[in-house]
Every structure is written in structure tokens, then in C-alpha cells.
Amino acid sequence: MDWVLGIETSCDETSAAVLQGRYVRSSVVASQADLHARWGGVVPEAAARQHVERMNPVLQQALDEAGIPLARIEGIAVTNRPGLVGALVVGLACAKALAFALNIPFVGVHHLEGHLYSAFLTEPERPIPFPHLAMIVSGGHTELVKVHGHGDYQLLGHTLDDAAGEAFDKVARLLELGYPGGPAIDRWAKRGDPNAFRFPRAWLEGTHHFSFSGLKTAVLRTVEALPKPLSEQTLADLCASFQQAVVEVLVRKAVRAAQAEGVSVLTVVGGVAANSALQTQIREACHEAGIEVLIPPPRYCTDNAAMIALAGWFRLKRGERDDYDLDACASAPLA
Amino acid sequence: MYLLALESTANLAGVALVHSGKLMGAVQIAHGQNLSGNLLHATEWLLNRHGLSREAIRAVAVDVGPGAFTGLKIGVMIAKTLAHALNLDLVGVSAFEACACVMPEGTPTLVALPARRDALYVQWLLPKPIPEPLSQPAMVLQHALSAWLEQTTPAREGCQAIGSPRARGWLEPLMPALRWRMIEAPPPEGVAQVGWVRWQAGERTSPFQMVPFYLQPPSITPPGTRARTP
Ligand SMILES: Nc1ncnc2c1ncn2[C@@H]1O[C@H](COP(=O)(O)OP(=O)(O)OP(=O)(O)O)[C@@H](O)[C@H]1O
Ligand SMILES: [Mg+2]
Numbered sequence: 001m002d003w004v005l006g007i008e009t010s011c012d013e014t015s016a017a018v019l020q021g022r023y024v025r026s027s028v029v030a031s032q033a034d035l036h037a038r039w040g041g042v043v044p045e046a047a048a049r050q051h052v053e054r055m056n057p058v059l060q061q062a063l064d065e066a067g068i069p070l071a072r073i074e075g076i077a078v079t080n081r082p083g084l085v086g087a088l089v090v091g092l093a094c095a096k097a098l099a100f101a102l103n104i105p106f107v108g109v110h111h112l113e114g115h116l117y118s119a120f121l122t123e124p125e126r127p128i129p130f131p132h133l134a135m136i137v138s139g140g141h142t143e144l145v146k147v148h149g150h151g152d153y154q155l156l157g158h159t160l161d162d163a164a165g166e167a168f169d170k171v172a173r174l175l176e177l178g179y180p181g182g183p184a185i186d187r188w189a190k191r192g193d194p195n196a197f198r199f200p201r202a203w204l205e206g207t208h209h210f211s212f213s214g215l216k217t218a219v220l221r222t223v224e225a226l227p228k229p230l231s232e233q234t235l236a237d238l239c240a241s242f243q244q245a246v247v248e249v250l251v252r253k254a255v256r257a258a259q260a261e262g263v264s265v266l267t268v269v270g271g272v273a274a275n276s277a278l279q280t281q282i283r284e285a286c287h288e289a290g291i292e293v294l295i296p297p298p299r300y301c302t303d304n305a306a307m308i309a310l311a312g313w314f315r316l317k318r319g320e321r322d323d324y325d326l327d328a329c330a331s332a333p334l335a
Numbered sequence: 336m337y338l339l340a341l342e343s344t345a346n347l348a349g350v351a352l353v354h355s356g357k358l359m360g361a362v363q364i365a366h367g368q369n370l371s372g373n374l375l376h377a378t379e380w381l382l383n384r385h386g387l388s389r390e391a392i393r394a395v396a397v398d399v400g401p402g403a404f405t406g407l408k409i410g411v412m413i414a415k416t417l418a419h420a421l422n423l424d425l426v427g428v429s430a431f432e433a434c435a436c437v438m439p440e441g442t443p444t445l446v447a448l449p450a451r452r453d454a455l456y457v458q459w460l461l462p463k464p465i466p467e468p469l470s471q472p473a474m475v476l477q478h479a480l481s482a483w484l485e486q487t488t489p490a491r492e493g494c495q496a497i498g499s500p501r502a503r504g505w506l507e508p509l510m511p512a513l514r515w516r517m518i519e520a521p522p523p524e525g526v527a528q529v530g531w532v533r534w535q536a537g538e539r540t541s542p543f544q545m546v547p548f549y550l551q552p553p554s555i556t557p558p559g560t561r562a563r564t565p
Contacts, residue, residue, distance in 0.1 A: 045404065045553030045554060045555075048408060049408070049553060051408075052411060052546065055412065055415075055416075056542050060419070070419075089371065089405060090408055093412040094412055096371050096372065096413070097412070098420055100379070101389065101420035101421045323372075324369075325369055326369075326372070327369050327372075
């Protein structure tokens, strides 16, 4: 199994990628962020319609950039869970039709398993280190996962309410910074004082769990009490202080979990891993704790088909196959 | 010269195969959950029954709607991808055309298919190898059907209709003279026949361009935001 095609349509990015073994030969992501920005969030039916329009051109572009014809593809990896069902079924239909037409195998991949592998896309020569700890911080998830081996995952902790990315998006909406909120808050925070406002941190001591809804409410209360319109400096201070509250919790809990589990490698994956403050602070903390930290470049933090292709490549190589009966699921646990 | 026809806009999905203008076979399946899988299973079954490999197919026709949003997307996605991967000619057929084409020729025909819970997809056509539109396709709310009929009905007498039981239940009291044919879903053989004639006439759609004919915008509840940038 040499050439593998990855397909990802679980939310609002239409994406296809070509891998040769572990080497990414192309990774195309058509983001719909601009489309959904006008509604302030992802509209599921609009997302699914966009996938139908863009899937084939995106697929062809991925092949062109990899420099191979479709006929060379030997296997297909497609996200089939979890996500927006109407969006997932589009990529899944495409993958099944390709498997049928080319008479090649395909596997369904858990979206979060893709995120787990995203940390290893840029170092194809390096064996995946096991066990390692992964912190998934994305739009829908905040999880600490101990990765014992390929396909062997142990969920250590998760968020009890909002995901980290969701908190970024909700606070950004509250501050009218547009969608998606994470990158906007990251930008504003750079000019703000992270100690200007004292927002609560939910430590949930003795567990590896997270909670961000209290923080979100605290930001709301603070904003309500401030005179309007907010000055640019106040806005920047709010962003920096909110971001610092999220980052502190993520950093400390991830390092503690790594120490408690005795692992020497930590990966930070998912859209929020692109956050500049999180990157700086987690690198520092890991350096002090003697833990190696791996963070994918921004293009592999947010949704992309390359990570799905890599996760699928390992499955296909192990001989795993799915059949036409594979269905899409809105929610599904990773472990 | 085989053409494969796919129909997936309602609860019964269908696949049909045409060879030199002759319908070789058609299957309909109650698909429940796994629509894409069932379309491919049915296609495989039909090909096997005729001892054909997938390379025998030269063109694919698909019902592009209107109909169930998800079914529409899956059918169009499969048709486009088969065309893309196997280098097939791709032809779109509307759900109205697929229905009208299986009715007796020369008689004005009302096609009425279920839309949202309170509405129908409707169009008047004249059945022919490629049915001729006698009105615009529309989604019409139940309470507006009588006004719509008022404006569009081509003749008071001698018309026929094809559609779902719900459509008949709503329309029969408004227009008792219609002769009805009841269907649960657009017939795959209709997609195949219109698709074949289109294909023979040289019509093709690029798999990079084909989009479903939704006839309704996506439903949106806007949170409403203005963006501020630093
Ligand atoms: N620089 C950043 N700082 C903070 N958050 C960010 C940044 N860039 C992106 N994000 C956040 O990342 C999230 C998107 O990440 P991703 O694409 O991995 O999520 P998703 O796929 O929607 O969710 P999931 O993977 O859980 O299903 C959004 O919530 C976005 O606000
Ligand atoms: Mg994601």
C-alpha cells in the first residue's frame, strides 16, 4: 500500500490529500469559513451543499499537486465519524464511489484519530513514539488521550462542558470578532494585557477533565458590566485575559498528565493548537519538565485530509477494510 | 454502450441500466440508513446479473432533484465521482422529468412530489422522450396549491398526474378530474430513459460543475455578527 487518498468533510472544510507512504504529496483544503462567517457559525445544510460542489475539484487538485493520476491510488481513507452527518455523508459517498470505480479498498477514520496523527505528518522518517500523550484541543473536543499504539487509545480526561475551541468561538461572538473566533482572539490578545482581568480557572483537581463554560460566563458578566462601546484596548485586554485563562489550564493539566503517566512525548493537536500563546507556554513548560512536545504546523492543526490519510494508511497497511455498508455517525467515542 | 441511472431523491432509491436505448433492468430499494452503500450494492448486483464489468458503463444519469436534500447530495456525489473516476459522460435529469417520462405521451401531466411537511414540489409537463415543461418547477405550500393550479393548469379536462400519496390527497379535492398514477419515488427507469436521450443528443455535464437542483435555500437561523479586526 503506497499511494493513499484521504478525504475529510466532517465540518466546514472540504479536503483531499495524497500520501505516498507516510510522505504527504499534496494536501488541499477548501475552507468555507468565509461563507459561514456571515451567519456567525457553521450552517450544516450550507456546509453540506458546499462539499457537494467542491469535492471533485478539490480531489482533482490534490491529484494534480501530487502529480499522479487517480488510477495510481491504491487505498482510500475517509472521515466517517464524528461530525455533521449531512457533511460526512458527502465525503463518504465520494470515497465509496471511488473504491467501487477503482476497485480498491477504503477505510473509515475517526476524525479525532486523524488529529492524533497530525502531529507526525512533518516527520515521516521518525517512528511514531509509543506510548505518548495527546492533547486534542479543537472546535468540538478537549481531550487528553494516552496513545499506547496504533488504534490503541485510552481517554484520560475530557471537557465536561464546552470544548476549548468552542469557548474561543463563543467569546469571539460575544465580543463581535467574527467567525472563526480562535484566530481573531489570538490576534487581538497580542496587544492586550493577560492580567488586566482576572478570569476563573477550573482546575478540577484530581482529574484530567476540563471545564470552560464558567470561564465563558465570567467573560460575559465582565463585558456586561463594562461601558460600551468597548475601547480597542479593553477588547485586547479581554482577549488576552480570556486566552491566558484557557492556556494556563491546558498547559498545566497536560504537563501533569504526562508526568502522571510517565510519558516523555506530548502532542498538542486540533485547531486550538495553532494558538500562539498556547504554543509558547506549553513549549516552555515541557522544556522545564523534560518532556518533548510536538505541535503540527497550523495547516495541520485545523481540519485537513492529510491527517485522515495518515491514520487510514496505518489501518490499511494492517489489512483493515470497510465495506459499502459503512455509515456516517454524528457522535462516536475515540476510545 | 451502457448507461447507468441513479435515483435517490426519496425513500426508495433506484438504479437502472440502459443499453442502446433499451431498458435492461431496474431495481428499487428501501434504503433506510445507508443510501450510498445501497446504491453501489444495487449497481453491482445489476451489473453482475447482466454479466457486465464496471468498464462496460459509458455514461451515468442521475436524478438531480428536487427531493430529499441528503438523498439528492448522495446520488449526485456518487454519479459525479463515478463519472470523474471512470471518465464517463454525466447527464442530469430532474425528478419532474423522470416522473413525466413514464406517463402516456401527449397528455399534460402534473408531477407532484413531497417537499417539506407542509409543501409539494410541482410542475406541469408534456410527456415526451424529453418531457416538455408547461410550467415552472416550484415548491408550493399546501394552502397555496389551489392558487398555483389556477395559474398554471394547461387544460381543465383530460389531464393526468403522477406523484406521491400525500400529493394526491391534497390535490384531488382541488382538481377531481385528474387521472392519477401513484408512486413512492421517481422511477429509476424514467431517469434512465431521459438520461439516454439527452446523452444521445450530446448533452453532458462536467463532474466539476454538476450541482443538485434543491429548489429551496438551506434553512438558516443567523446569530448575526459584525466582525471587528485589530
Ligand atoms: N489561533 C487560534 N487560537 C485559538 N483557537 C483557534 C486558533 N485557530 C483555530 N482555532 C480554533 O480551532 C477550532 C477549529 O479547529 P478544528 O478544525 O480542529 O475543529 P473542528 O474540526 O471544528 O472540531 P473537532 O475536530 O473537535 O470535530 C475553532 O474553534 C477555532 O476557533
Ligand atoms: Mg477537527
